[in-house]
Amino acid sequence: MLTKIAGGDIIDPVNGRLGRGDLWIRDDKIAAAPAGGAADRTIDAAGCVVMAGAIDIHSHIGGGNVNTARLLLPEQHAAHQARPTTTPLSNAGWSTFQTGCLYAKMGFTTVVEPAMSPGAALHTHLELADIPIIDKATLAILGNDDFLLSMIRDDASSQMIEDYVAWTVASTRALGVKVINAGAAAAFKENVRTFSLDDVVPSYGVSSRKIVKALQAAVDSLGVPHPLHVHCNNLGSPGSADTAAATIAAAEGVPLHLAHLQFYGYGTEGKRRFSSAAARLAELVNATPEVTIDIGQVMFGQTVTVSSDVMRQFSARGSARPKKSVIHDGDGNGGGIVPYSYGKDFYGAMQWAIGLELFLLIDDPWRVFFTTDHPNGAPFTAYPALFELLMSREARTKMIAGLPKSAMALSTLAAVDREYTFEEIAVMTRAAPAKLLGLTDRGHLGAGAIADIAVYRRDGNIAKMLGQAAYVFKDGDLVVQDGEITHYRWGKALRLNPSPDKAMVRRLEDYHQQRYGLSLDWFNFPDSAIAREQPFGEVACRT
Numbered sequence: 001m002l003t004k005i006a007g008g009d010i011i012d013p014v015n016g017r018l019g020r021g022d023l024w025i026r027d028d029k030i031a032a033a034p035a036g037g038a039a040d041r042t043i044d045a046a047g048c049v050v051m052a053g054a055i056d057i058h059s060h061i062g063g064g065n066v067n068t069a070r071l072l073l074p075e076q077h078a079a080h081q082a083r084p085t086t087t088p089l090s091n092a093g094w095s096t097f098q099t100g101c102l103y104a105k106m107g108f109t110t111v112v113e114p115a116m117s118p119g120a121a122l123h124t125h126l127e128l129a130d131i132p133i134i135d136k137a138t139l140a141i142l143g144n145d146d147f148l149l150s151m152i153r154d155d156a157s158s159q160m161i162e163d164y165v166a167w168t169v170a171s172t173r174a175l176g177v178k179v180i181n182a183g184a185a186a187a188f189k190e191n192v193r194t195f196s197l198d199d200v201v202p203s204y205g206v207s208s209r210k211i212v213k214a215l216q217a218a219v220d221s222l223g224v225p226h227p228l229h230v231h232c233n234n235l236g237s238p239g240s241a242d243t244a245a246a247t248i249a250a251a252e253g254v255p256l257h258l259a260h261l262q263f264y265g266y267g268t269e270g271k272r273r274f275s276s277a278a279a280r281l282a283e284l285v286n287a288t289p290e291v292t293i294d295i296g297q298v299m300f301g302q303t304v305t306v307s308s309d310v311m312r313q314f315s316a317r318g319s320a321r322p323k324k325s326v327i328h329d330g331d332g333n334g335g336g337i338v339p340y341s342y343g344k345d346f347y348g349a350m351q352w353a354i355g356l357e358l359f360l361l362i363d364d365p366w367r368v369f370f371t372t373d374h375p376n377g378a379p380f381t382a383y384p385a386l387f388e389l390l391m392s393r394e395a396r397t398k399m400i401a402g403l404p405k406s407a408m409a410l411s412t413l414a415a416v417d418r419e420y421t422f423e424e425i426a427v428m429t430r431a432a433p434a435k436l437l438g439l440t441d442r443g444h445l446g447a448g449a450i451a452d453i454a455v456y457r458r459d460g461n462i463a464k465m466l467g468q469a470a471y472v473f474k475d476g477d478l479v480v481q482d483g484e485i486t487h488y489r490w491g492k493a494l495r496l497n498p499s500p501d502k503a504m505v506r507r508l509e510d511y512h513q514q515r516y517g518l519s520l521d522w523f524n525f526p527d528s529a530i531a532r533e534q535p536f537g538e539v540a541c542r543t
Contacts (some may be wrong), residue, residue: 001040002026003476008045008455011426012052014444018423023050025451028476032447045455048470051426052443053109053452055433058229058259058294059374061099061136062113062127064120065306068326069337069375073304100131101485102381107454107469110135110433110442110494114178114229114259115308117141117332121172122525128493129530133479135491135537137437139229140172141308143179143211144186145332147511149204152214158221163504165218171523173495173536175437176226177219178259181233182211184311185333195311196233197246208233209250220254222498223543225438227255227292232264235312240264241277248284251291257436260296260373261285262355267410274350275410278357285362292436293362294369297355297386299378300348302341306375308333316340342378349407351377353400357411359390360418365427366435384467390420391462438539439494451476492535 003025010017024031024039060066070077077094094102103111116124116138128136142148142165151161165177183206184195190202197209216228234243244264250256258264267277285291302321307313310327313336317325320338327336342348355377362368372378372386388395393416400414408414420428434443441450453473459465468483479487505520512518527536 001476002031002034002037003041003043004039005043005045005050005453005455005471008048008050010050010445011422012445013423013427014431015446017445023445023453025453025473025476028451030445030447030449030451030453043455043471045471047458049422049456049458050445051107051454051456052430052445052449053454053472053474054107054429055110055437055439055443056103056108056371056374056380057112057369057433057436058114058296058371059111059380060113060115060306060376061111061131061374062096063116063124065115065308065335065337067123067127068328069304069306072324072326072337073339096127096130097132100133100491104133104472104474104480104485105469105483106383106467107456107472107480108134109452109454109472109474110137110439112137112139112175112437114139115141115180116172116174117308117330118168118172118523119331121174121523122529125173125493125530129490132488132490133474133485135494137175137494138172139176139178139226140168140174141178141180141333142168142215143182144184146186146515147508149183149186149201149206149211152206152210153204158217159501160504161214162218162221163500164508165215166222166498167500167504167508169224170497170500171520173493175494175496175539176224176229177215178229178231179212179215180231180307180333181235181309181311182208182215184208184233184309188311188314188334189329193311193315194234197243197250212247212250216251216254216256223541224496224498225539225542226436227257229257229259231259231309235263235309236266236316238266238274239268240266241281244281245284248281248288248291251288253290255290255292258291258293260371260376261293261358262296262298262351262377263373265354265358270406270410272346274347276350276354276357276412278354279361279412282358282361285367286364289367292367292369293358294371294373295355295358296371296373296377297359298342298348298351299372299382299386300342300344300352301378301382302339303375303378304337304339306335306337308335310334310336312336313338344403346404346407349403350410352403353408353411353413356389356396357413357416360416361412365420365424366432368428369433369436370429384463387425387466388462391425393417393419437494438542492537494537494539496541497538498541
């Protein structure tokens with residue numbers, strides 16, 4: 001089938017298309033303009049902005065922690081509400097099925113679940129398989145498990161560590177690797193309650209820094225496109241900017257990605273000893289080209305924090321709103337679920353401002369990524385309002401006027417004039433995520449790319465415009481029209497498939513049999529075990 005999207009304002013930074021023109025789709029791929037012949041279908045895109053489908057690199061949409069959040073907060077489900085709302089309060093307020101629909105309505109076509117415990121890989125993929133329309137991917141968590149820490153302690157060769165990382169990525173069907181507060185979950189089990197980059201894990205004698213550096217080197221050597229995805233130490237603590245600065249310095253010329261940097265943008269100035277250090281961190285990111293970051297923007301309202309950082313969640317449980325939480329342990333990270341409501345008080349306003357400062361003060365949109373760390377800073381349904389804040393200084397000024405002056409005095413936000421352009425939005429949410437993840441088939445509108453396309457009808461209300469796409473195509477299928485789902489389909493899971501050395505696999509088999517009485521079949525589940533036999537799309541490593 002040949003489809004023509006006619007007369008839209010095409011924004012495709014990768015291919016240098018920035019202006020009015022036509023876009024052609026042949027079946028499931030974007031095509032060059034045909035030499036002759038009429039289209040089977042024509043979409044009138046006059047007065048519309050046309051971009052590739054958006055990509056979210058960090059959103060907690062599946063797995064044990066997400067499902068536990070739903071169980072903890074049944075009152076957020078519409079079925080339990082006396083007056084159901086059209087927009088659920090947080091990730092706990094909608095199902096896996098609704099997740100895909102809500103993303104698609106905004107023009108998102110690929111989403112990465114960034115925190116999959118290897119032991120829960122089957123559970124995670126079962127949930128992701130129930131999310132319609134969009135393609136999904138996962139990052140496997142390493143950095144607190146006994147096998148890796150023991151290898152680092154015993155000075156195992158870099159090749160052995162690489163083989164273990166390769167096996168983990170391949171067996172869990174992941175697209176990359178994440179480390180969460182490296183070593184802290186293992187230290188937590190020995191009653192340690194604070195943990196910094198150069199602190200040492202008891203019983204192993206290895207520092208957090210050494211764990212991060214070992215994983216960073218392995219990921220880079222294996223040619224995994226996405227750099228090691230780092231959840232730093234000391235999340236949410238006053239003075240955590242020092243930890244983030246030290247982690248940025250630790251990149252040392254090798255690619256490194258820092259997750260939800262907003263939660264580390266906290267200084268200690270002012271009478272409350274809590275202030276913005278965003279300008280300092282932005283300057284460091286600008287000066288360190290091997291580092292990429294995502295923001296984790298806070299937006300006001302009720303949400304639920306979902307994290308495998310068991311140390312942080314344990315310490316945060318006292319501030320839970322409503323007053324209930326779940327903390328759980330595991331062989332690796334464990335984790336916790338703590339509901340929270342961000343108010344327009346001093347602290348909430350400070351966090352909101354810090355995220356926006358980072359967005360606006362980091363110069364290169366190819367190295368800063370659009371996230372709320374869903375649902376931790378805000379549910380992803382807050383994205384349209386966040387787009388408006390980035391693209392309109394006037395919108396920010398109106399918000400600032402209603403926030404505590406004491407908070408805004410400790411932030412540079414009011415003095416920042418920058419407004420994101422549509423081209424920068426296309427880079428940050430399409431082109432750059434595709435490049436970071438090694439997905440050459442998407443994030444742009446060049447011939448041969450998969451036909452993931454979002455069309456937005458221009459509107460002075462940016463939040464309305466980018467929150468309800470006029471048309472969305474997924475693999476050439478028209479799935480959204482005028483903000484409503486028109487066609488359901490099932491996406492695929494994107495994965496890497498590196499090959500570990502057979503000796504490492506035998507060593508792992510012996511380890512799991514002796515330690516747990518389990519075979520590696522616990523991890524190496526067949527594709528047929530996934531609901532609807534979710535297809536996997538294989539992505540190539542760089543090497």
